[in-house]
Amino acid sequence: xxxxxxxxxxxxxxxxxxxxxxxxxxxxxxxxxxxxxxxxxxxxxxxxxxxxxxxxxxxxxxxxxxxxxxxxxxxxxxxxxxxxxxxxxxxxxxxxxxxxxxxxxxxxxxxxxxxxxxxxxxxxxxxxxxxxxxxxxxxxxxxxxxxxxxxxxxxxxxxxxxxxxxxxxxxxxxxxxxxxxxxxxxxxxxxxxxxxxxxxxxxxxxxxxxxxxxxxxxxxxxxxxxxxxxxxxxxxxxxx
Amino acid sequence: xxxxxxxxxxxxxxxxxxxxxxxxxxxxxxxxxxxxxxxxxxxxxxxxxxxxxxxxxxxxxxxxxxxxxxxxxxxxxxxxxxxxxxxxxxxxxxxxxxxxxxxxxxxxxxxxxxxxxxxxxxxxxxxxxxxxxxxxxxxxxxxxxxxxxxxxxxxxxxxxxxxxxxxxxxxxxxxxxxxxxxxxxxxxxxxxxxxxxxxxxxxxxxxxx
Numbered sequence: 001x002x003x004x005x006x007x008x009x010x011x012x013x014x015x016x017x018x019x020x021x022x023x024x025x026x027x028x029x030x031x032x033x034x035x036x037x038x039x040x041x042x043x044x045x046x047x048x049x050x051x052x053x054x055x056x057x058x059x060x061x062x063x064x065x066x067x068x069x070x071x072x073x074x075x076x077x078x079x080x081x082x083x084x085x086x087x088x089x090x091x092x093x094x095x096x097x098x099x100x101x102x103x104x105x106x107x108x109x110x111x112x113x114x115x116x117x118x119x120x121x122x123x124x125x126x127x128x129x130x131x132x133x134x135x136x137x138x139x140x141x142x143x144x145x146x147x148x149x150x151x152x153x154x155x156x157x158x159x160x161x162x163x164x165x166x167x168x169x170x171x172x173x174x175x176x177x178x179x180x181x182x183x184x185x186x187x188x189x190x191x192x193x194x195x196x197x198x199x200x201x202x203x204x205x206x207x208x209x210x211x212x213x214x215x216x217x218x219x220x221x222x223x224x225x226x227x228x229x230x231x232x233x234x235x236x237x238x239x240x
Numbered sequence: 241x242x243x244x245x246x247x248x249x250x251x252x253x254x255x256x257x258x259x260x261x262x263x264x265x266x267x268x269x270x271x272x273x274x275x276x277x278x279x280x281x282x283x284x285x286x287x288x289x290x291x292x293x294x295x296x297x298x299x300x301x302x303x304x305x306x307x308x309x310x311x312x313x314x315x316x317x318x319x320x321x322x323x324x325x326x327x328x329x330x331x332x333x334x335x336x337x338x339x340x341x342x343x344x345x346x347x348x349x350x351x352x353x354x355x356x357x358x359x360x361x362x363x364x365x366x367x368x369x370x371x372x373x374x375x376x377x378x379x380x381x382x383x384x385x386x387x388x389x390x391x392x393x394x395x396x397x398x399x400x401x402x403x404x405x406x407x408x409x410x411x412x413x414x415x416x417x418x419x420x421x422x423x424x425x426x427x428x429x430x431x432x433x434x435x436x437x438x439x440x441x442x443x444x445x446x447x448x449x
Binding site: 013014015016017021022025026028029032033036037092096097098100101102103104105106107108112239240 | 292293294295296314315317318320322324325326327328329330331332333337340341342344345346347348349391
């Protein structure tokens with residue numbers, strides 16, 4: 001009956017992986033998968049670039065007018081493109097059964113959801129923050145404000161990824177979840193939009209943009225602490 | 241060792257308006273295999289998902305080592321390996337990468353162990369091809385390698401022999417026999433009788449709703 005290569009007796013169990021090790025594996029896996037399927041990362045970024053360049057065509061090429069609407073344009077585009085990326089967050093895992101194995105892994109599901117969302121942010125939120133200056137320049141934003149824009153988009157997208165994770169987990173079993181997902185997450189994302197746009201506006205004016213940035217940070221921390229728990233509960237319900 | 245016992249107490253499960261499990265009871269000890277049969281839609285998969293805690297029964301309890309699995313789910317899950325209809329594999333990763341992740345988030349795992357498991361299931365030659373290029377039977381074999389690597393005392397298997405050739409079905413039988421010899425438990429939902437000469441095979445027939 002074949003050679004018994006693995007003779008581990010059931011009562012001599014191999015040591016369990018630590019939560020940190022599990023999170024590291026999750027991050028490595030998702031980044032590797034994303035590099036093999038680049039389309040999923042590039043799509044939302046292209047969407048962001050196109051939306052922000054459509055505005056000058058639609059309003060006017062006058063830089064002073066564009067500069068006034070730039071915060072709103074940047075943030076609405078960032079919000080929508082992060083929404084676009086969300087659909088892939090848990091869908092593939094649910095489809096091929098690996099999400100089920102996460103639930104059954106013996107690791108804290110909330111922790112794994114946090115690791116998964118962190119990977120998602122690295123692959124979608126961070127590139128968005130890196131792209132934001134380019135979009136900003138095309139809207140006539142002064143170069144001195146770019147640092148503030150990058151910072152606020154990076155911080156805001158953390159909160160957006162985490163809020164989105166709850167919505168994505170809740171709509172796992174819905175066939176065409178796009179519309180429902182946006183109905184669920186957009187209202188919750190409003191504070192991020194308000195403070196993000198405000199920080200960007202202040203940065204463009206050259207005023208100190210610290211206070212709205214702190215509030216964005218607070219939202220991100222709130223998301224980090226609560227969203228993985230909610231997403232884990234939602235995943236459990238969706239799998240039942 | 242004596243603590244190792246899986247019990248179902250008066251399980252009732254509804255799926256929509258169908259009463260799928262009606263007061264199901266069993267008690268399975270170490271080195272025993274429970275073979276669950278029944279026609280399509282009789283609730284085999286629902287039973288397995290209830291036993292592993294993915295579905296919550298409307299009434300009744302599942303006990304592992306005498307205590308309700310809901311009291312400490314993570315502890316129960318570290319003792320459990322469940323393989324559903326579809327092998328839980330990422331299509332864009334290779335079998336080896338899949339195993340290192342799937343088993344790795346649960347237990348410490350070396351590359352050599354993964355290689356050994358892959359060659360045991362006859363996957364050594366195609367262990368580095370993306371899973372999307374493999375046949376259904378090959379994917380099933382990779383799932384069996386994962387099952388070995390999880391090193392769990394309790395196996396819950398949903399149709400473990402689907403898509404496998406005769407030699408693959410032999411492999412499933414010998415893996416189950418080894419698990420029983422180690423004192424492990426196996427619950428398998430099957431369409432065709434398992435061939436486990438000399439092992440403690442118990443049968444459960446689901447009547448269907």
